[in-house]
Amino acid sequence: MGLEDLQHNFLTGQLEDLVRWARRASVWPASFGLACCAIEMMAAGAADFDLARYGMEVFRNSPRQADLMIVAGRVSQKMAPVLRQVYDQMMEPKWVISMGVCASTGGLFNNYAIVQGVDQIVPVDVYAPGCPPSPETLMHAILTLHEQIRTGEIMQRRSEGRPTHVEDAQNLWTPEVPVAVRVGTPK
């Protein structure tokens, strides 16, 4: 009656792997759709490009319950403090995907009214280019984020270690696997 008899009832693994699996398998997005990209985000959650297969179809309306903020659309000067407030209300661990060129860099609108890149306000993990990015691009961005979660730190608070602006390339955290992942390849 030793441990050998119990061999089929236990799974062992690293705690970090389990935590990472739990975190990436059910990332709940906060609905922060602003403009045209929001429509593509809704389309990504709908029938043809289902996000539910990643456990992400519940767009939590309260930022307290959300893990991921997909900034979908152009951020105007009036909206910027609201964006920061919603980001601050989210609980750790939290991630940000900047969807579309307007959120990533200001896009087509290089003028007085649009914040030139949402990374001036919140730290961004993945940028998804496109105007608007098709749902497939958004899903690629989400899978890239999953890879980052799968290979990342679990104990360190993201907002302390990472600068908002990439000033110094040496301090940058890089994942173990390249960022352009092949969709659906398990390691």
Add this chain to the structure above:
Amino acid sequence: MTSLAPSAPPGVLTSDGLAADLVCFPTRAQYFALVESFKNDGFEMCVDVCGVDYLSHFDRPLPEGVVATRFEVVTNMLSLSKRERVRIRVQAGDDEPEVESLFALYSGVEAMEREAFDLFGIIFTNHPDLTRILMPEDWEGHPLRKDYGVGNVPVQFKEAPGPR
């Protein structure tokens, strides 16, 4: 062919316009009375009120007798019963543009006049709530004026990474 309403104030200049049956050029004093006369003549809806800043295009074509100023307020009106459109262009002034608000005649111009105030600085007298509508409350300046820059950030292109 549309013509001025019978109750229009005297001395309003008109001309033909593209995609309008009539274009009128009242002075600031005649503006409200002119719009009122059109309203009584069957123009049930005031479709659009917007401002234009003619700083860089001051010598635009205008009929004889109209004194051009820097700012203009353009009002488009629509008659559903007669299926006609009328455009009214008022010269609003140079430094402190001011026109009368049409709120007493058409409630729907409230937001449009607020927008013209916000983006151009044109004051509409007797408007119930003339505050900014599109820009944040503490914004300085009126963005759509020609002497207000676009505000673009110069784009820096870095060396593209080499082939992988």
Add this chain to the structure above:
Amino acid sequence: MSEPTVRAIERDELLVAETSEGDQELQRRENTSTSELGREIGAVLRRNDLHIDPMSIDVERRDDETMIINMGPSHPSTHGVLRLMLELDGEYVLRCKPVIGYLHTGMEKTAEELSYIQGATNVTRMDYLSPVINELNYSLAVEKLLGIEVPERAVWIRMMMSELNRMSSHLVWMATNGMDLGSTSMMIYGLRERELILAFFEKTAGLRLNLNYVRPGGVAADLPDGWKDDVAVICDTIDERTYEYDQLLTGQPIFRERMVGVAPITAEEALSLSVTGPVLRSTGVPWDLRRTMPYLAYDQVEFDVIVGTYGDNFDRYAIRLNEIRESIRIVRQCAERMPGGDYRSQDPKVTPPPRARIGESMEALIHHFKLFTEGFHVPVGEVYSAVESPRGEIGCYLVSDGSAKPYRLHVRGPSFVNLQAIPLLMRGGSVSDAITTVSTVDPVLGEVDR
């Protein structure tokens, strides 16, 4: 009960200070004069020409009986970044003030920096649910100033794409409206149907959304091979699915109770507020620019203008559902009667030469270069032209000073004006009705804030 710490209070105040908009917000009752309250009648719109029943003004209500609640700008009712400040008495809405500007993009200023060919890329992002109609509106205005004729095939292609766009916009409306009322299956159905249309758009124009397709002079590219079969599949599928939506929603008792009789508006109020589109048609006024002031080839196709009776939410829903069916009719007629010919005007002032000639002829290369770097010059003048978008009358006031860039481009967004009706519609309703009402007015914040 311990006192909240000083740091927490400071932080709350800071948060409020960061996002407050001062005079643009709804003021407390004690800061609002009696005449204001009387004129407001539950609205930010102040009706001067209405007969207000003095008994319906609750000037006696004390300030601590009501609560000012802020909805938005980030809220789940997926209509974009609209902030509504509601004054509530329990569950009932007394006053409401929409605060907009959270998506202000400065598109009118950007348009002054872009040439006329590039202008379509800018304008198309205003009402992002019906991009083709925005571009059509802008192109018609430019073509009026230029004084050029567009070939017949281009006219019919534009009409067909506009109607497909109207269908996709109304499908998104049905999806989000269903979801606001609690029916998530409607969300899935509406977006699933829309994918068929978007796949066709991608095949024709290259993009699903914000397709830069209708340009001054015609359209950007001809229809792809096999388009008739694609369009036939779209029409047949969506036609029979609208009857499924009838089963899901129209006759359903809960849906009817929530929509019938809620938020009515009269024709007189709608005209005074300059409201157009399905909201105006729901009051009984049969005003549809496609029928009354036809543009493109709408006077050569048969379709009905759907008109409601009571001006309530259910009428607006029924109008949009039936407009999908009417659009299917128009698209079928376009597919049958599509003429041959050029898909854009051959006027060399506006159209670049065909790509193959650029390699052969120096003149063609120079022509192409000039058109795409400098752009074509439009004669001096001003024009206002309007088309019927799924939300109402979208107009374009264009002033040209003879150069290659517009001097002033102002787009009259229908949602901007329709938003003024929201406070009037909401008065006296409950908070859940407020959500439904905003949904049936169908604002798209891209064209509200531009």
